[in-house]
Amino acid sequence: MDEVEYLRIISGQRQDWRARLLYQPGLRFLSLLYRGGVGVRNWMFDRRLRSVRTVEVPVVSLGNLTTGGTGKTPFVAWLTQWFQNHQKQVALLSRGYRALPGEVNDEKLLLDRLCPGVPHYQNPDRCASAEKAIRDGAQVLILDDGFQHRKLDRTVDLVLIDAVCPWGHGGLLPRGLMREPKSSLKRADFVILTRVDQCSATELAQLQQELIKLVPADRMATATFQPHALINVADETLSLESVKGKRVWGFCAIGNPAGFRRTLEQSGFEVAGLQVFADHHHYSSDDVQEIGVQAKEADVDLILTTCKDLVKLSELMFCGVPVWGVEIGVELREGSAFLEQILQGLVD
Structure with a gap:
């Protein structure tokens, strides 16, 4: 099953008997196992049973609850420009997801174009990248896709939520696209609802009311691309x-x-x-x-x-x-x- 077909199944676009009787029940079972693993991991981080690396410069994490699709890359560029306008040396930290061997991924290629001259360190070990960036003179670190990367302590946790599909088709991976339950938003410092121009005023109001249970109203913003x-x-x-x-x-x-x-x-x-x-x-x-x-x-x-x-x-x-x-x-x-x-x- 390729990724496009997988998305058709979890979104409900595909409703043949295999999707309803085989794939969806199987994905729900795997989601239960995934939820258990995520819960144990977060519990350990919350109680500092897993080590967290703290660095001497501000770390701004930009992430989400779902896998991709919320607009992180243009927002990383926006944040970078904001700090540059305030005369701060910025460095970007990312994992380098799906880069070909010996190459960089599409996000780095685009950010290099949007943020010329800004160092961008791609390494699954973001703690090592942070230390190197600071040695190279960085005054602010932007941790791209960092909400789930809890090994590196952050000064501010920003979370993006796509207003059109906020909860990843209603389930945790692999039944849906959510990496964590909604309750994880309680550890976010600020939430930004993106693509608010692509949903109705009623849908946006309902989503904001749902989020107020997890995030104070004054810690939410809306944005469009x-x-x-x-x-x-x-x-x-x-x-x-x-x-x-x-x-x-x-x-x-x-x-x-x-x-x-x-x-x-x-x-x-x-x-x-x-x-x-x-x-x-x-x-x-x-x-x-x-x-x-x-x-x-x-x-x-x-x-x-x-x-x-x-x-x-x-x-x-x-x-x-x-x-x-x-x-x-x-x-x-x-x-x-x-x-x-x-x-x-x-x-x-």
Whole structure:
């Protein structure tokens, strides 16, 4: 079973007898075992029965409860820029998830582009990375995808929740996409609801009411990811206004492909189709050919993807159709003042 098919099963899109009678019950059983393991691990960390490394500079952890899809990468870039604007030397720490042997992963490639000159240490041992970054002169460490990485102590724990799919299809791994139960949010210092423009006001209000039971209302903010331009592998740019209304073919290998499709539609594009690959997929020449053929057959003007996918490509065109990445930025809405107050306490 590939990742795309797995997501169809846990989201309920696939309802054949195998999904209902074999896969879903089996995944529920495995989720019970996973819940037990997560509970024991957190219990040990809560009581300091497992060692935690503390370093001498502020550590800002940015993470989530689910596996991918909440917008961590653009938020890491936003945080980096914030600290740089306050004259702090920043270093990024990440695991290097799904990097090919001897290479870096797509998140580092994108962050290197979004945060030029900012050191980015990729190592499953984030404690070792932290010590090296500090020796190299870092004054603030941003721990990417760090909510579950409790071996490194953090000054501030920020958690992102996708307002469109907040609870990972309603279950812990592998029945759903949640890494921890909702109750784990009690150890977060601040929660940011992302993609709030892609859900209804009623759905957002219900989610906020649910979260208030776990996180104080003044420790929540809302945010959107706003597209502002198109860019290609030659670093050429196009304004969104200049291509608004164009018929496009999309593809992506991210944690929330549905969110990318909504972004394209909300930007005024006519989306002829969207090809979805497994998160962090490394594109082959066959993939490029397949995407190009599908786009050509759909008679589109442009092929669009995420910037996270674009950094893994080298072609300006697939089968003669121009390929562009959609650049997005973070726009904080409600609750941003208190978040900035928390960050300001780290630089004073």
